[in-house]
Amino acid sequence: MFLSKSFHNMIDADARAHQLYVQNAGWTAFPTYISFERINLNYQFFPHFHPYVAVNRAAVPMMKLSLLERLKEGGLPELEDSDTLYMPQPNPPPGQPKQALVVIPNSTRASLSASIAALRPSDNSTLALTAGTPLTLADNTLVTVPKGTLVYHADGSTSNLAADTSLTLPGQIPFAYSSGIQITGTGIIVPDFTAVTLPNGASSAVLTADGSQLNLPNGTVISLRSGLPLPFFYEGIFDNTHYNPSLWVQQPYPVKNLDFSSSGAYSIYNWELFFHFPLLVAVHLSQNQKFQDAQKWFHYIFDPTDNSLGPTPERFWKVQPFQYTDVRMIQDILVNLSKPQDPQLYAETINSIASWQSNPFQPWAVAKFRPTAYRLKTVMAYLDNLIAWGDSLFQQYTIETINEATQIYIMAANILGPKPQAVPNKGAVKALTYGDLRGKLDGFGNSLVEMEVDMPFDMTPTSGTGTGPNGSQILPSIGQTLYFCIPRNDQFLAYWDKVADRLFKIHNSLNLQGVFQRLPLYDPPIDPALLVRAAAAGLDVSAIVSGLNQPLPLVRFQLLISKATEICQEVISLGSNLLSAIEKQDNESISLLRAQHENKLLQLAEMIKYSQWQDAQKSTQALQLSLATAIQRYSYYQKLLGRTDAQIQASIPQLDALDTGSLQNLNFSQLDSGSEPQMSLDPISPDISLKSTSVSDGEFKTLSNHEVGELKKLGLAHDFQETANGINVLGSVLALIPQFKTHVQPMGCGATIDFGGHHLSFNSEALASAARAVADQFSYEAGNAAKLGSYSRRELDWTFQGNTAKAEINQIIKQIRGAQIREAIANQEYTNHQAQTGNAQQIIDFLEGNPVEGVSQVKETTVGFYAWMKREVKALYANAFQLAFEVAKKSERALQNEIGDSSLAYIRYNYLDGNEGLLAGEKLFFDIKTMEMAYHDLNQREYELTKHVSLLQIDPIALIQLRATGSCAFTVPEEAFDLDCPGHYFRRIKSVALTIPCVAGPYTSVNCTLSLQNSAIRTNTDLPGNKYYRQGPDDKRFNDYYGTLQSIVTSSAQSDSGLFETNLRDERYLPFEYAGAVNSQWQITLPSDVQQFDFDTITDVVLHIRYTAREGGDVLKAAAVGNLNRLIKNAQTVGSVRLFSVRHEFPSQWSKFKSVAIGGAILTTELQLSFFPELYPFWSRGRIVGSNQLKAVEFFAEMPPKDTTASINMNDKADKTGNTYILARNPLLGNLLVGSLPSKGKALPAAITDSTHPPLTLYFDNNVMEDLWLAITWGI
Structure with missing residues (x-):
C-alpha cells in the first residue's frame, strides 16, 4: 500500500517544526536532515489452517464433507478420493x-x-x-x-x-x-x-x-x-463481500481448499495423506511380494486401468496436483533458466536449485518444486511392481502363470508406449573453455551458446556477415542451444528393454533365465488337504498354492537342514533380543511414566507448597499483629502507670532479621534464648498486712494494710450501727411509757411540764443518732481505706498487666522468630519443590533423550530408542525368521525330493501368531529337528544300479539325426530298465555320464550338451485294471518331473559326467540327480556351426545312467515281464529297431553296389542284403524266426557334400518295371535322402534270411551316395 503521509512526514511536519529554542523568541524551526522514500508494499496472504479435517463446508445431500466423516463412512477409498472431487x-x-x-x-x-x-x-x-x-x-x-x-x-x-x-x-x-x-x-x-x-x-x-x-x-x-x-472442497473467503482486497494484495487470494502448494502451511499434511502415504504403503507391499495389494494402493495415486470418460492422461491421476499441473520439459526449464521467458518458472527453478544445494541428498526437497518428478517416481514404482509381479509369475513357469505374466508385461508395455528414439543433433557448437563460459553460466551451471548446422550447403551467407580472422566467411547461427546437454535417463529407458526382454522370452519358449524349457500340459495336482490345513490356520491359500511348485533347491537336505538350524538359532537369539527390547521399552516407558507422574504430582503439589509458604507468611503476619496488639496493650497500661510515649517506645524491643545464612550453613546463630530481645518485668510490691485477719467462719485471708484497716473500721462502724439500732429499739420501747404532764400556771400563765415515754424515746433516738454518726465516721474511714486499697491493687494490677503484656511480647517475639524460621522453611521447601519439579522435568527430558542443561551427555536408550530397536529387531527378527522359514521349507522340499514322498510336511505356517511372534524360532527349531529325525528314519538304502543306454539301440533314427544335424532328441522308456530288472519301481537318477564313440583329432574336445527335458517316476506298485503300462498323462502311479531344465556339457565324451569330479557326497545335487529315469526325454546338441570333428564318425551315443530303485515284488515283476512280451510282439520295445550301415556292416555288398557304373544300358545297380540271427539282440534268440516278416524298412542315404540330387528311386526289378520307392530330401535329417518300403504288401522281407526266405533285394538308379543306412523294425 502507498503511504501518502509517512512517519518521516509526521516528524518533519510536527515534531521537528519547533526544535530550536532562541532566547526572547522561543521555539523556532530548525533544518532537518532526515530523508524519506515513498514505497509500495505488496501483500501475499496464506491460510494457516486446515479447513476440512472435521468441519463441513456446506450441507450437500448424500455427501460427506469433512475428511473424518469420509474416512468413517466410506473408509480409506473415499478418503483418498477426496482431493479429486x-x-x-x-x-x-x-x-x-x-x-x-x-x-x-x-x-x-x-x-x-x-x-x-x-x-x-x-x-x-x-x-x-x-x-x-x-x-x-x-x-x-x-x-x-x-x-x-x-x-x-x-x-x-x-x-x-x-x-x-x-x-x-x-x-x-x-x-x-x-x-x-x-x-x-x-x-x-x-x-x-x-x-x-x-x-x-x-x-x-x-x-x-x-x-x-x-x-x-x-x-x-x-x-x-x-x-x-x-474442487469439491473449495470455498472463497477473500472475495469482495468478505474482505474487498485492494490492488496491493497479490493474487491468488487465500481460499479454503485442500492445499498442495509449496508455500502452504498445511500442504505437507495433504501431500502425506494423498500421495506419500499411499506410495509408501504400495512400495512396501511390492517389496514384500504383495503385488496385487500394492497395485490397489498405487491406484490411489495412479490408475492406468481407469476407462472412464475424461481427458487423457488427467483421468489416470488420482492426486489433485497431478491432474491439471503443466508438465515442464527439462529442456524448457533449463533454457528458461539461461534465458528467462517465464518469470514464475524461473523463480521456481531458482528455488529448486537452492533447495537441492541445501539438501543434496533429499530428492523430495527438489520434487516439491517440480511435481513431475513425483509422477515419474510413481510411474516407475508402478512399473517396478508390474515387472516384479510378472517375474514372480514367470519364474513359476506354468501355462497359467505365464499367461498371467504375459498380460502383466503387456500392461507395462502399454503404459510405456513406444520406446523413445534418439533425436539427431541439429547442429554443432564450438568447443569452449571454462573461461569462455564463466560469464554466461546460469544458476545451474549451464549456458546458452550459438549453434551452427553441420552441413551448411543450403545456408546462404547474408550481407554484412563478414569474415573471420583467417579470411573465412562466418556462417550464420541457426539458433541457440544449451552447451551441456541433458543426460539420458538410463534407468527409465531400461524399462522398455526389460519389458521387451520378458515378452521375447515368453514368445520364444524361454524361461526367465533365457533357457529353452518345455512346459507341461498340466500343472502338478494340488493336495486339497494342504489347502484345508492352510485355510484352517488362517493363511493365504493363494500364497500356499504359489509356493507349491517352487524349483528344487540346489543343495542337499543335510546342508539345508544344518543351515536352517543355524539360522533358526539366530532367530531364537533375535527373539530373545526382541523380548529384551520389549522389556526394556516397557521398563523405560514405566520409568518415563513414573517420572511423568511424579512430575505431575509435583506440579499438583506445587500449589500446596506455595500455599504452605503463604500460610507461614500469614502466620508470621498474624503474630506480628498479635505483637502489635500486645504492644498496644502494654503501652496502654504503661500510660496508665504514668509513663510517656517516649519512655514506652524506648522500652519496646525491636526484633532483628532472621539469619538465613546461618540456617543454610546448618549453624544457626540465633539459636540461644538471648538472641531475641526481651523486656524485663516491673517489680510488684503489694502492702500485705502481717497480721492475719479472720474474715468469716474462721477463714483467714492475706490482706493489705488498707484492707485490714477497712475491715476494722467496718467492724467499728458495724458495732456503732448495731448500738444505734439497739438504742432505736429501746427508744421504741420507751415510747410505750405514758406521757406525764405537770401544769404550772401561776398567774394563769404558767408552764406545763410534760415528761413521759415520748421524751425518753427522743433521747434514745438522739443517742442512736450519735452512735450512728460514729458508725458513719468509721464507715467513711473504712471506705477511704478501701479506696486506697483498690488504688493500690489497681496499680499492682496495671503493673501486672504490663508485665503480662511484656511477657506476651517476649513470647510473641519468640513465636515470630519461630514463624520466620517456619516461613523460611516453607519458602525453602517451595524453592526446593520448584527445583525438584525442574529436576523431575529434566529427568523426563533426559529420559526422552532431550538435551539437559548441565548434563553433557544425552540419553541414548530412550523409549524412542527402544521403540526403534524393537522395530528394527522385530524387522530383523521377521526377516531372519522368514529366511529360516524359507530355508526350512527348502529343507522340507529337499526331504520330499530325496525321500521321494511329497506328502511329508513338518513345517507349519502359524509360527508368528500372537504376542509379537515370540517363540516362533523355538517352534520352528522343534519342527526342524523333528524333520531331521524323520529324514534319518526314512532315508533307507535303495538298489543302486547302472544302465548303459545306447542310442543306436533305443532310437537309431535319432542317431542319424545327430550325425546329420548335430542335434537330436530321444526318450529312454521304462522297458529299457525292465529288460535289466523287471519288477523294480521308483527309479531315480543318481548321476549321468555320456560316451560318444567317434574319431576326433588330438587335443580335440567333444563338446556335447546333454539336457533332460522331462521324466517320470513310477511311485507305487499298483496295477489298476491289471495293466502295467501307463494309462495316459493322468495316471496317478507316475509322477512327472518338469523341473528346471538341467544340462551338462562334456569335454571328452568318454564317460563324461560334465563335472571335474563326480563326487556322490557333493553338497550340491549332481546334474539330473533325483530326476525320473523312466520315460526320460533327452536332448543332445553338438556345436554344428563350426565342427571340430566329423559327425559321420559317430557310431553311437551311450548314456551311463546311475540310478536307484525299489523292489516292487513278484506281482509287479510278472506284470513288467508281460508288458515286455507285449511290446516285443508289437515291435515297440528297445531293440525292435535295428540300424545298419551298409557301408560298414555289409562291406561286400556295398562294394558290389558301388562298383556298378550306371549309365547307358545299365539303368540300376543291385543291393542285396541278408539278415541273420546274430544281427539282432541276444534276447531275441528263439523269439524271431524266418517266418516273421519285418515291420518296417527305412533307408537313409548320405550324398556327397556338393551333390544336388533331389531323389533316388528304388525298384523291385533291375529294369524298373516293378514297384518304385523314392528316397527324397528331408530337411529335419540334414537333407538326407530318406525313404521306406511300404508296411503292407510283399515288399517287406523276412526277418531271417534262409533257404526259404530270400534276402532283401533292391535296385537303385543312383549309387553316388557316400553311405546308406538301413533301419529295420522287427517283431514276433
Whole structure:
C-alpha cells in the first residue's frame, strides 16, 4: 500500500517544526536532515489452517464433507478420493453421466501471443510484456474465437467454426476425451492453446509471475487455456463481500481448499495423506511380494486401468496436483533458466536449485518444486511392481502363470508406449573453455551458446556477415542451444528393454533365465488337504498354492537342514533380543511414566507448597499483629502507670532479621534464648498486712494494710450501727411509757411540764443518732481505706498487666522468630519443590533423550530408542525368521525330493501368531529337528544300479539325426530298465555320464550338451485294471518331473559326467540327480556351426545312467515281464529297431553296389542284403524266426557334400518295371535322402534270411551316395 503521509512526514511536519529554542523568541524551526522514500508494499496472504479435517463446508445431500466423516463412512477409498472431487457432481447418481466441470473463479489461463504494453493500475506504471508471458484472466472476460478454428464436440467429433464466436469466460471444463474450454450451454469445446482475441481488452488480468493486476489493451491476441476445475472442497473467503482486497494484495487470494502448494502451511499434511502415504504403503507391499495389494494402493495415486470418460492422461491421476499441473520439459526449464521467458518458472527453478544445494541428498526437497518428478517416481514404482509381479509369475513357469505374466508385461508395455528414439543433433557448437563460459553460466551451471548446422550447403551467407580472422566467411547461427546437454535417463529407458526382454522370452519358449524349457500340459495336482490345513490356520491359500511348485533347491537336505538350524538359532537369539527390547521399552516407558507422574504430582503439589509458604507468611503476619496488639496493650497500661510515649517506645524491643545464612550453613546463630530481645518485668510490691485477719467462719485471708484497716473500721462502724439500732429499739420501747404532764400556771400563765415515754424515746433516738454518726465516721474511714486499697491493687494490677503484656511480647517475639524460621522453611521447601519439579522435568527430558542443561551427555536408550530397536529387531527378527522359514521349507522340499514322498510336511505356517511372534524360532527349531529325525528314519538304502543306454539301440533314427544335424532328441522308456530288472519301481537318477564313440583329432574336445527335458517316476506298485503300462498323462502311479531344465556339457565324451569330479557326497545335487529315469526325454546338441570333428564318425551315443530303485515284488515283476512280451510282439520295445550301415556292416555288398557304373544300358545297380540271427539282440534268440516278416524298412542315404540330387528311386526289378520307392530330401535329417518300403504288401522281407526266405533285394538308379543306412523294425 502507498503511504501518502509517512512517519518521516509526521516528524518533519510536527515534531521537528519547533526544535530550536532562541532566547526572547522561543521555539523556532530548525533544518532537518532526515530523508524519506515513498514505497509500495505488496501483500501475499496464506491460510494457516486446515479447513476440512472435521468441519463441513456446506450441507450437500448424500455427501460427506469433512475428511473424518469420509474416512468413517466410506473408509480409506473415499478418503483418498477426496482431493479429486470436482463440482458440480462429485458422485452422480448411478446411470447418470458426469457433467462438465465448473471452473475455479478467475482461474482461466492464457499466454500472450505477441509482445504488448500493459498498464498496472496499482502504481499506474506501464509494463512491456513479451510473447509467452503467462496470465490469468478474470471471469466475465469476453474473448473472440476466430472463424475457421478447429473445435471439438462432446462425442469426440471435430468441426470448424463457420463464423467468429464470442466466448464469455470462464466456460466449463469438458468431462470428455478432449480437453479445453466448453462453451457454456453448448457442446462446443475450444481446444487449449487456441489463439483468441480480447476485443474489449481485459481490465482484471493477473500477471502470473507476481500476482499483480493488469489492464490489457483492446484486441490483444492470447493463447487461451481452460481454468482449473472447481474442487469439491473449495470455498472463497477473500472475495469482495468478505474482505474487498485492494490492488496491493497479490493474487491468488487465500481460499479454503485442500492445499498442495509449496508455500502452504498445511500442504505437507495433504501431500502425506494423498500421495506419500499411499506410495509408501504400495512400495512396501511390492517389496514384500504383495503385488496385487500394492497395485490397489498405487491406484490411489495412479490408475492406468481407469476407462472412464475424461481427458487423457488427467483421468489416470488420482492426486489433485497431478491432474491439471503443466508438465515442464527439462529442456524448457533449463533454457528458461539461461534465458528467462517465464518469470514464475524461473523463480521456481531458482528455488529448486537452492533447495537441492541445501539438501543434496533429499530428492523430495527438489520434487516439491517440480511435481513431475513425483509422477515419474510413481510411474516407475508402478512399473517396478508390474515387472516384479510378472517375474514372480514367470519364474513359476506354468501355462497359467505365464499367461498371467504375459498380460502383466503387456500392461507395462502399454503404459510405456513406444520406446523413445534418439533425436539427431541439429547442429554443432564450438568447443569452449571454462573461461569462455564463466560469464554466461546460469544458476545451474549451464549456458546458452550459438549453434551452427553441420552441413551448411543450403545456408546462404547474408550481407554484412563478414569474415573471420583467417579470411573465412562466418556462417550464420541457426539458433541457440544449451552447451551441456541433458543426460539420458538410463534407468527409465531400461524399462522398455526389460519389458521387451520378458515378452521375447515368453514368445520364444524361454524361461526367465533365457533357457529353452518345455512346459507341461498340466500343472502338478494340488493336495486339497494342504489347502484345508492352510485355510484352517488362517493363511493365504493363494500364497500356499504359489509356493507349491517352487524349483528344487540346489543343495542337499543335510546342508539345508544344518543351515536352517543355524539360522533358526539366530532367530531364537533375535527373539530373545526382541523380548529384551520389549522389556526394556516397557521398563523405560514405566520409568518415563513414573517420572511423568511424579512430575505431575509435583506440579499438583506445587500449589500446596506455595500455599504452605503463604500460610507461614500469614502466620508470621498474624503474630506480628498479635505483637502489635500486645504492644498496644502494654503501652496502654504503661500510660496508665504514668509513663510517656517516649519512655514506652524506648522500652519496646525491636526484633532483628532472621539469619538465613546461618540456617543454610546448618549453624544457626540465633539459636540461644538471648538472641531475641526481651523486656524485663516491673517489680510488684503489694502492702500485705502481717497480721492475719479472720474474715468469716474462721477463714483467714492475706490482706493489705488498707484492707485490714477497712475491715476494722467496718467492724467499728458495724458495732456503732448495731448500738444505734439497739438504742432505736429501746427508744421504741420507751415510747410505750405514758406521757406525764405537770401544769404550772401561776398567774394563769404558767408552764406545763410534760415528761413521759415520748421524751425518753427522743433521747434514745438522739443517742442512736450519735452512735450512728460514729458508725458513719468509721464507715467513711473504712471506705477511704478501701479506696486506697483498690488504688493500690489497681496499680499492682496495671503493673501486672504490663508485665503480662511484656511477657506476651517476649513470647510473641519468640513465636515470630519461630514463624520466620517456619516461613523460611516453607519458602525453602517451595524453592526446593520448584527445583525438584525442574529436576523431575529434566529427568523426563533426559529420559526422552532431550538435551539437559548441565548434563553433557544425552540419553541414548530412550523409549524412542527402544521403540526403534524393537522395530528394527522385530524387522530383523521377521526377516531372519522368514529366511529360516524359507530355508526350512527348502529343507522340507529337499526331504520330499530325496525321500521321494511329497506328502511329508513338518513345517507349519502359524509360527508368528500372537504376542509379537515370540517363540516362533523355538517352534520352528522343534519342527526342524523333528524333520531331521524323520529324514534319518526314512532315508533307507535303495538298489543302486547302472544302465548303459545306447542310442543306436533305443532310437537309431535319432542317431542319424545327430550325425546329420548335430542335434537330436530321444526318450529312454521304462522297458529299457525292465529288460535289466523287471519288477523294480521308483527309479531315480543318481548321476549321468555320456560316451560318444567317434574319431576326433588330438587335443580335440567333444563338446556335447546333454539336457533332460522331462521324466517320470513310477511311485507305487499298483496295477489298476491289471495293466502295467501307463494309462495316459493322468495316471496317478507316475509322477512327472518338469523341473528346471538341467544340462551338462562334456569335454571328452568318454564317460563324461560334465563335472571335474563326480563326487556322490557333493553338497550340491549332481546334474539330473533325483530326476525320473523312466520315460526320460533327452536332448543332445553338438556345436554344428563350426565342427571340430566329423559327425559321420559317430557310431553311437551311450548314456551311463546311475540310478536307484525299489523292489516292487513278484506281482509287479510278472506284470513288467508281460508288458515286455507285449511290446516285443508289437515291435515297440528297445531293440525292435535295428540300424545298419551298409557301408560298414555289409562291406561286400556295398562294394558290389558301388562298383556298378550306371549309365547307358545299365539303368540300376543291385543291393542285396541278408539278415541273420546274430544281427539282432541276444534276447531275441528263439523269439524271431524266418517266418516273421519285418515291420518296417527305412533307408537313409548320405550324398556327397556338393551333390544336388533331389531323389533316388528304388525298384523291385533291375529294369524298373516293378514297384518304385523314392528316397527324397528331408530337411529335419540334414537333407538326407530318406525313404521306406511300404508296411503292407510283399515288399517287406523276412526277418531271417534262409533257404526259404530270400534276402532283401533292391535296385537303385543312383549309387553316388557316400553311405546308406538301413533301419529295420522287427517283431514276433
